[in-house]
Amino acid sequence: MxxxxxxxxxxxxxxxxxxxxxxxxxxxxxxxxxxxxxxxxxxxxxxxxxxxxxxxxxxxxxxxxxxxxxxxxxxxxxxxxxxxxxxxxxxxxxxxxxxxxxxxxxxxxxxxxxxxxxxxxxxxxxxxxxxxxxxxxxxxxxxxxxxxxxxxxxxxxxxxxxxxxxxxxxxxxxxxxxxxxxxxxxxxxxxxxxxxxxxxxxxxxxxxxxxxxxxxxxxxxxxxxxxxxxxxxxxxxxxxxxxxxxxxxxxxxxxxxxxxATDGPLLNVRNPITAADFDVYPNPTNDFVNVSTVGAIRSVTIADLNGRTVKQQEFDSVSEAQVSFSDLSSGLYLMTVNGDNASVTKKIMKQ
Missing domain, CATH: 2.60.120.260 (Galactose-binding domain-like)
Structure with a gap:
């Protein structure tokens, strides 16, 4: 789910x-x-x-x-x-x-x-x-x-x-x-x-x-x-x-x-995140980036090319997320998605 x-x-x-x-x-x-x-x-x-x-x-x-x-x-x-x-x-x-x-x-x-x-x-x-x-x-x-x-x-x-x-x-x-x-x-x-x-x-x-x-x-x-x-x-x-x-x-x-507060869907924790299981789109983007994996997303961190973290968020083992880049300046960023057993980093171009 x-x-x-x-x-x-x-x-x-x-x-x-x-x-x-x-x-x-x-x-x-x-x-x-x-x-x-x-x-x-x-x-x-x-x-x-x-x-x-x-x-x-x-x-x-x-x-x-x-x-x-x-x-x-x-x-x-x-x-x-x-x-x-x-x-x-x-x-x-x-x-x-x-x-x-x-x-x-x-x-x-x-x-x-x-x-x-x-x-x-x-x-x-x-x-x-x-x-x-x-x-x-x-x-x-x-x-x-x-x-x-x-x-x-x-x-x-x-x-x-x-x-x-x-x-x-x-x-x-x-x-x-x-x-x-x-x-x-x-x-x-x-x-x-x-x-x-x-x-x-x-x-x-x-x-x-x-x-x-x-x-x-x-x-x-x-x-x-x-x-x-x-x-x-x-x-x-x-x-x-x-x-x-x-x-x-x-x-x-x-x-x-x-x-x-109410019964919810189960956490997708069966598989670790690997590069092959990881999708990011659209890239380049003007507004949002969609993130999906067959594994479990624990956190997402966005950093500039100087290594400075500009955004970070913890999550409850979800399999899909939508990341807002709308308030970031144009340029290249590094987005790291952390899962249960692995991390994957992608370059994202903000137009």
Missing amino acids: KRKLLIFSAILVSSIAGAQTLLTEDGTSLTVGNVGTDLTGTTPGQGGWLTTVPVPTGAVTDFQVVNVGSTYGNTIQLTGSNAAAANTRRMFKDVSGIWATRDTGNEVAQVQFSYFTGPATTSTNSMRVALYDAGVTKFLAGIMIAMPTRELRGLGYYNNGTTTGNFSFTLGGTETAPAAVILAENTWYTFGFSYNRTTGELKFKSLEALPITLGTRAGAAANDAIGSLNFVATAVSFSTQTTNTVAATNQFDNLNFRAL
Whole structure:
């Protein structure tokens, strides 16, 4: 999904500032190996992450930092259970404190993450990312992948007409004819979900063109306190599954937790900016220059040929921007676009 910005416009800059990034995790600052040494959820491991799993049926090696190379580099890897008995491996952070720092009016909690499906498996495990309430009893919102089928499902605290509780949701088809959204093998995806604390509304989405047609639900957890942000591996995906002998292993990356006034598009953070992926036009220009990339634009800096910065702006990982040169004198300028993992500089002629 793309989001256009007019750089140096006071009105639009204000709206960007309203979206607050509260927590990110892409594994870059973590060391390959175990995330932590404590499985009781008491002593933080790398990056301040806590881990918990029933002992002796789990191990610290169930939570790993692994380098997968390519664009993603260091990622978080979870390994589930090879049995069907209740066994939940959970890696989490208490986010109640940082959520309390949000600006007034930012009552929508949005989470997005990248996920690698891996090969086909017979494991009944599910892999999940979810926001829990303070008591760790409610899925305020989340996404799960059922491993044996690679079905993508939503999670939330919900009233189905007869029962209020934690539910998973089919995301495709219609209310009367729901259809499973199935992911491809060995593929990276970027998913997102949001929880509106004022209304309880839940939203589920993907950067990819998946058939998510039931992406909005009326959740039943309005005004609940946000407690923790969690990576989770459960032994089974559904309560009807009673046997399992295979443990699933999957990777997560590019976790982002934001506070917004209203639910917004996901950030395009999957790819770094490279020269081949970077477009600037028109050039020369009399007024504006359009900037676009398949990656994520973090900032734009314009300098004169003496190296003096004449304009600079920070951005919230957008893929398109429009830069105003209208107030600059005619001449040659150097415009640098900074992305997640790279920077690209272009010469721009102002006529």
